[in-house]
Each structure stands twice: as C-alpha cells, then as structure tokens.
Amino acid sequence: MNKIHVRVADWHKDIADIRRIREAVFVAEQQVPPELEWDADDATAVHFLACEGDYAIGTARLLPDGHIGRVSVLKDWRGLKVGDALMQAAISEAEKRGLKKQQLSAQVHATAFYERLGFKIVSDEFLEAGIPHVDMERGS
Template identity: 55%
Template structure:
C-alpha cells in the first residue's frame, strides 16, 4: 500500500482537510496573516489533497480557472518524500484536461529549484507576498 495518495477534490467536499494543512503550514509555521490566507477564491478552484495511508491530510494545492496554481503546502514531516511533486503533477494534469495552455504560480524563492524541476521558468524579479519573498514562474503545457 502506498504511503500517501493524492486526489482531486472540491472545496465544499474537503474544506476541513484542506484548511487544516494550510493553517498548519501557512498561518502557524510561516506566519501568513489569516486574512490573506482565506482569500475567498477556494470555491472557484479545483484542489488536490494528499492523504497518508490512514486518510489524514498531509498536503494541498489548488488550481484557479485562469491557470494559477497556488496554496501548495505539505506538512513538515512529509516534505522531501514526493508529496509536493505528486500534488503539482495532479494540478498540471488537471490544467491540461481543462485545455489550459499555460500555468503560472508564485513560488517562494527557496522553492524555485523544485518548480524548475517540473519545467517552470522564472519570470521577473522577486517580490514580497504575505511578507515572504516570491517569484512568478510560468510553464507552457
């Protein structure tokens, strides 16, 4: 049995699980203000949810209708185990299925090499988002 699974979910169906991971990573760990984290866009997105073998949430990502991938978060004990890559691949597959030709994201600067491994390229200079240095990255599908 795999250590974890990734599935696509709606915000309505999995809000508690998605929010728990994002709260732990963004609000508690990275100190993102709660008002910035809950931007009201989640109901319009398709979400990827990673769960451990017992069905506990361990990672999230979301895809907005315009091709923006965001809210990539993996709980600390699960980092560097392929969970982030699996979440990103789920978002890329869904973007292709929806006929999108380009996807983009705002990567935390420390995560740029991760996204580059998946074909994303930096676009522009670094900027602050929620007080954290980010860079815009794009990928053609």
C-alpha cells in the same frame, strides 16, 4: 508507510482538511496572516489533497486561469515527493482543461523545486505576505 495518493478534493466536504494543512503550513509556520491566506478564489478553484491512507497531508489549488497555488505539505511528510505528486496532479488537471500555460507565485527558496517541474522564473523578486516570491510559468 502507506502509499501516498492525490485526489481532487471537494471544497465543501474537504474544507476541514484543506484548512488544517494550510493553517499549519502558512499561518502557523510561515506567519502568513489568516486574512491573506483565505480568499474568494477558494470557492472557484479545483482543490487537491495528498493523502497517506485516509489522512490528508498536503494540498494545492488550481484556479480557472491556470494559476496553481497554496501548495503545502505538512512538515512530517516533506521530502517524500508529496509536493511533486500535488504539482503533477494540478498540471495534469490544467492541461485536461485546455490550460496549456500554468503560472504560480513561488517562494524564492522553492524555485528549484518548481524548475524541476518545467517552470521558469518570469519576474523580479517581490514580497507577498512578507515572504520573497517570484512569478513562474510553464507551457506555451
């Protein structure tokens, strides 16, 4: 297996890879309606792609307010720390931009993953696209 690396993506140039990953994970696997998956925030977000060689296998985005979201890894690459690498890239980029606090809405089943990265639950459970979520934050 090639080494997995994460890079900042170009929304316009990398949109096909970002769409392929998010549609496989959120729309196909988790049944999120496409109209909820794609929003106006994509145009202003910093996007990240995790790649094995030249093949994109995961993605995430960082909004200008420090909100990290759309963290997704293709099924065959889960359990290989791809999500960790994406999150570290997003956190690092947020801090580089002076965003000392990062937030995210986590699917409840993934909270332990985010807690390992320093996030703490700051809300009660709620439904988003029919999936139980909680809000989480890290930093000051």
